[in-house]
Amino acid sequence: MNNSEKLNKFLPTTKKEMNERGWDELDVILITGDAYIDSPFMGIAVVGRLLEDIGLRVGIIGQPDVNSDVDIKRLGEPKLFWGVSGGSIDSMVSNYTATKKFRNDDDYTPGGKNNKRPDRATLVYTNLIRRYFKNTVPIVLGGIEASLRRLTHYDYWTNKLRKPILFDTKADYMVYGMAEQAIMDLGNYLKEGKDPRTIKGLCYISKEPVNDYLQIPSHQECLDFKEKYIDLFKTFYDNNDPVYSKGLCQEIDGRYLIQNPPSRHLEEEEMDHIASFPYQRDLHPYHAKEGKVKCLETIKFSIMTHHGCWGECNFCAIAAHQGRTIRTRSEKNILAEAKHFTTMKDFKGIISDVGGPTANMYGYECKKKINLGTCVDNKRCVDAHRLCRTMKVDHSRNIQLLKDIRAVPGIKKAFVASGVRYDLITADKKHGKEYLKEMIDHHISGQMKVAPEHTNDEVLHHMGKPGKQTLIDFKKMYDDLNKESGKKQFLTYYLIAAHPGCEEKHMHELKQFTTHELKMNPEQAQVFTPTPGTYSAVMYYTEMDPFTKKKIFVEKDQRRKEKQKEIVVAKNKFATNNKKPFTSGMQG
Numbered sequence: 001m002n003n004s005e006k007l008n009k010f011l012p013t014t015k016k017e018m019n020e021r022g023w024d025e026l027d028v029i030l031i032t033g034d035a036y037i038d039s040p041f042m043g044i045a046v047v048g049r050l051l052e053d054i055g056l057r058v059g060i061i062g063q064p065d066v067n068s069d070v071d072i073k074r075l076g077e078p079k080l081f082w083g084v085s086g087g088s089i090d091s092m093v094s095n096y097t098a099t100k101k102f103r104n105d106d107d108y109t110p111g112g113k114n115n116k117r118p119d120r121a122t123l124v125y126t127n128l129i130r131r132y133f134k135n136t137v138p139i140v141l142g143g144i145e146a147s148l149r150r151l152t153h154y155d156y157w158t159n160k161l162r163k164p165i166l167f168d169t170k171a172d173y174m175v176y177g178m179a180e181q182a183i184m185d186l187g188n189y190l191k192e193g194k195d196p197r198t199i200k201g202l203c204y205i206s207k208e209p210v211n212d213y214l215q216i217p218s219h220q221e222c223l224d225f226k227e228k229y230i231d232l233f234k235t236f237y238d239n240n241d242p243v244y245s246k247g248l249c250q251e252i253d254g255r256y257l258i259q260n261p262p263s264r265h266l267e268e269e270e271m272d273h274i275a276s277f278p279y280q281r282d283l284h285p286y287h288a289k290e291g292k293v294k295c296l297e298t299i300k301f302s303i304m305t306h307h308g309c310w311g312e313c314n315f316c317a318i319a320a321h322q323g324r325t326i327r328t329r330s331e332k333n334i335l336a337e338a339k340h341f342t343t344m345k346d347f348k349g350i351i352s353d354v355g356g357p358t359a360n361m362y363g364y365e366c367k368k369k370i371n372l373g374t375c376v377d378n379k380r381c382v383d384a385h386r387l388c389r390t391m392k393v394d395h396s397r398n399i400q401l402l403k404d405i406r407a408v409p410g411i412k413k414a415f416v417a418s419g420v421r422y423d424l425i426t427a428d429k430k431h432g433k434e435y436l437k438e439m440i441d442h443h444i445s446g447q448m449k450v451a452p453e454h455t456n457d458e459v460l461h462h463m464g465k466p467g468k469q470t471l472i473d474f475k476k477m478y479d480d481l482n483k484e485s486g487k488k489q490f491l492t493y494y495l496i497a498a499h500p501g502c503e504e505k506h507m508h509e510l511k512q513f514t515t516h517e518l519k520m521n522p523e524q525a526q527v528f529t530p531t532p533g534t535y536s537a538v539m540y541y542t543e544m545d546p547f548t549k550k551k552i553f554v555e556k557d558q559r560r561k562e563k564q565k566e567i568v569v570a571k572n573k574f575a576t577n578n579k580k581p582f583t584s585g586m587q588g
Contacts, residue, residue: 009278010038011048012059013286014074027056028187029078031129032143033087033094033121034108035287036062038280041299043143044085049277050180051187056080062287063109063116066124069132078137080190082129083183084171085143086121088295090531092145092157095119098498098527099558100157110283111291119157122146126169138172140186141165147176147321148533150203150259151236151250152222152229154541156530161229161541163219164250164257166205174203177240178307178322180274181263200242201263206256213247213258214239220253226542227549233538234546240320243373265308265327272333275304281344298417301341302353303334305401309357310366310374310381310391311421313453314464315499315528315536318357324374324381326356326365331401335408342410349410354402354443355418360425360435363397366390378547382423383464393428395435402438416443422450422474423466433477440481440489448478451494454502455513462501462539462552472517493518495525497564498555500539502528507567514568525565 012018013036018026028051032044039045048058059078064071087094088108094117095103106114118124122145129139149165166174173196175182182201189196197204209215216235217228232250239245240262248259266274281300283293306328309318334354341347356362366381368390375381381391405414416439425432439448454460455468475491482489493514497507514522530537538546543554555561 009280010036010284011045011052012075013061013284015076018059018075021057023057025057026059026075026078027051027080027191028058028083029075030058030060030083030085031064031072031125032060032062032085033091033117033125033145034062035110035116035290035293036060036284037108037293037296037299038282038284039296039299040275040277040279040304041302042088044083044087045279046180046274046277047083047085047142047183049279050184050274053277054184054187056187056191060284062284064125064128066118066128072128072132077133080187081138081140081172082136083140083142084122084125084129084146084169085141086125086145087117087143090145090148091117091119091121092155093529093531096157098529099561105294107294110287110293112294120168122165123169126171130170138190139169141169141171141174142176142179142183144317144321146174147179148317148531150174150176151216151248151257152219152232152252153532154229154530154537155532156537156540161219161222163252164203166203166257167252167255172204175199175201175263176203176259176321177201177262179263180266180270185263197258198260199263200261203257203259206258209249209251209256210247210258213249216248216250218251220251226544230538230542230544230546230549233535237320237535238376240323241325241373243371245373262323265323265325268328268330271307271327271329275329275333275337298352301347301351302417303337303351303405304356305329305334305354305359305362306356309361310369311358311361312380312382312464314462314539315453315496315531315534317531317533320533322357325369326361328362331397331404334401335404338405338408338411338414342408347410349412351405351411351414353417354405354414355416355420357419359416359418359420360395360398361421362401364392364394366392380464382421382466387423387427393424393432395425395428395431399431399435399438402443406442413445414443415445417449419449419451422452423470426470426473426477433481436477437481437485440478440487441485444489447490447492449492449494450474453494453496454499454506454510456502456506456509459499459502459506462545463496463499463536468513468517475518490520491518493520493522495522495568497525497527497568498561499528500536500543500554501545501552502555502564503553504560504564504567507564511568511570521571522569525568527561527565 059075222229242262250257310324530540
């Protein structure tokens, strides 16, 4: 394959590639805060392939230089619209730690140095387009950074409420959530010259309210009264399900942010179709001269089995962005992807991950939820005390899928590295133990990561996590199965310090639990970061429990946050055979 043939398998990112396709103009140009990696795990690549699939000519500019016109002008001006994303990770989360220290590394930047992604990338890229293209075609925002900022939101980095991102960026539209259907509708509407403001899953600014939409507290009301901000967030959170959700209307300085009802979830056949696009699963050669991107080590040979998560950890934004209903791919399609890996010259037989936001939610859903939508009024599929009786946890389909993947000729190992809810394993009385044995025997190596986050009941309540007895029960099952299999494998635990409701005494209690119950010494813990689109961020800003509006303790002093973390990672002198290193992060 010559270089031109290789480049033509990617979406174009230079004029030369456009010319090789015989294109003198693009319909859509997509801008992203990541280097252009053509992978089903990269939102901008999926959007590009979706638009290509409906017949549009699409180009991608990854990490444009924001101090000149060289990158933003290199593909010309699109015919239909610009699409702008901050990247796969919120730019502020990517650039700063929980204690607001700048991160030197970026796994989505060639060479790994964090020198290409600007703060508030969505805003910066929109301004960059406006600077060099006057009176241009519509600018459309998308991606997680924009999606979670679509209404008035708390911004941790400035410690204040900010206006909806469309007002900050002066873009024309935004598609929110996963937005597969919304972006296809938008492409078709603009191609046909139709007004896109009726598209589901779209936000825009209006001079007039939409009377039959839910009128939520104005930006000024949220600034004046923290209780109003809680009311706004609850309405926002409860109107993310496409089955029943209504449109939202928020007044900001005499104009209105209009959020249309969510676009529909994809069916299994559509999930399969999108997963089967001709992704190159590699960094575009344009960026290769700058070095490798670390994230490719994980995503290149990984398989996404489903979207969505109904775990609803209060600190996690997945519920507000991906949704609380599981959408799965078929086993046939997943196995076809695994078989395709074996034809790739650099595949060594190892699949890095088979999973989704929560790996063991594949293959089952609440039938009531599918027909009527997610429950509201604080009713959840799982909370700190129990699993809803209508949610019939069943790992059997997942077990068979993993067995079938292992049976594919050329597959040596298929890891499950995505987060796993251990409470679902203990809740599945028919197949939970069998699933865990499959994991222990075939799909982990040396350790399995779980996310209790804490063990104090009060803190767990504010986190929306299950109680510590579930963890104790799971650990016993895990240890027993390892013993039966003749393996010495360990559990590693994600832990969070300084979450709303957490005091130093709670961290001492956690330390005692890890020492005496888990027989280990944590080497890492993560300080809580309040990210937009989460109930925990609402708690942090308002210093109230958003479900009761009662006051709660919130640690806001950075030194004392670090002290909470240091309490749990302090070295203890105790005898244990568990010498494996502890790793930490934040998962639902």
